[in-house]
Amino acid sequence: MKALLFIETDGEKAIGGSLELISTVKSLDAEGIAIVVGKRSVADTVAAFGIPVIFTDAAEDCDTLTEVLSQIIKEENPDIVLLANTALTKDIAPRVAGRMCLGCVSDVIGMSKADGKVIYTRPAYGGTILEHIEVEGTAVVTVRSGSFPKPEASSNAGVTEKKMEIPDSAVKAKIVDTVKEISEAVNLEEAQVIVSGGRGMGSAENFKLVEELAQVLGGVVGATRPPIEDGWISRAHQVGQSGKIVAPKLYIACGISGATQHTSGMSGSDYIVAINKDEEAPIFEIADVGIVGNVTEILPAMIEEMKNAKEKAK
Known part of the structure; x- marks a missing residue:
């Protein structure tokens, strides 16, 4: 062959x-x-x-x-x-x-x-x-x-x-000029760690917890459609059927219910951690680790623990 x-x-x-x-x-x-x-x-x-x-x-x-x-x-x-x-x-x-x-x-x-x-x-x-x-x-x-x-x-x-x-x-078409849109450069496809937030984050202020955890882990921020439509983060971060298809080593889904439009874009991730207060949320069906609870209480604890682990590793 x-x-x-x-x-x-x-x-x-x-x-x-x-x-x-x-x-x-x-x-x-x-x-x-x-x-x-x-x-x-x-x-x-x-x-x-x-x-x-x-x-x-x-x-x-x-x-x-x-x-x-x-x-x-x-x-x-x-x-x-x-x-x-x-x-x-x-x-x-x-x-x-x-x-x-x-x-x-x-x-x-x-x-x-x-x-x-x-x-x-x-x-x-x-x-x-x-x-x-x-x-x-x-x-x-x-x-x-x-x-x-x-x-x-x-x-x-x-x-x-x-x-x-x-x-x-x-050659039917020739490129005579290229105009690049000035936008945030986000390389979701090549990222090894992605921390994504969904509607369950509740507000733009709470969504900053997603960004902080991604920064601590050296990862990239992802998002579902609702946070983008609400203006919490730019469209360049969208993961899913109408966004980017990703397959990082670690994907942390924060306040994401697990609609097909989103999971079809990240189900190839090596390891998936899901945080959601609804224990029946579909995201838990594909998660390797599921955490049931209030994401705005769990994320600060995770961030603190990750910071401590990094300090000890120095």
Whole structure:
């Protein structure tokens, strides 16, 4: 079985979700080839994880990347084409699949092999169920960040540079200017610790306890939709179906009931701690540790204990 991996970059380095694709390939015991576009140093970094790399210095716009992937798929004839599930690849994946007449599965969170075929698992109906999909022939698959572990360094598998001719007709749109919105930079997707607050925090003043605990733990602040709509924190912190999909090592849910719209965005976390005064709250169904009580009384105690533990560790 052969798999092509598209390694997306942020202009300087490979994004975490793309690197996880290397572990995906290893879990399937497949032969993998990574595709890196744009920066040679990124290709060298990826090759150090033990996977051969095809590198081209083409532009990184959506139309060009679609053409690059289409050409390499024709040459390599893979069984699977893997991409991290990002805003960019949500455009690229269906384009490539449509152009090449291939199957397409998005937002995959698990893969397994049965009778020589790959079964793709993805959430459906807002994350209320999981569906298992089998594709005849080659499949273009986007994988949710955090579904597989980061790869470990291995022997360098080498980089092959490839010159590619991109016909002018392939580029339908050209970026003439980019205007970046001035907003708070929040990297929820790559965070190892996230402390999130929900409606149960009660007020903007109480929500500061969430921010304080995140600071003490060296983590990032997350939130459900109600605190954002009430103006307690900016939309950049939203976790869930209409926000960011996260998978940290530790996720602490404070005053969050556990609606599907939120849990579908954080259920991949390694360890979940939930604090809620309602012992019947759905969040406890997915939590590793549940604390029933008033979150505004529990958080100050947690913050104090964490500060003491840090002092003792010095």
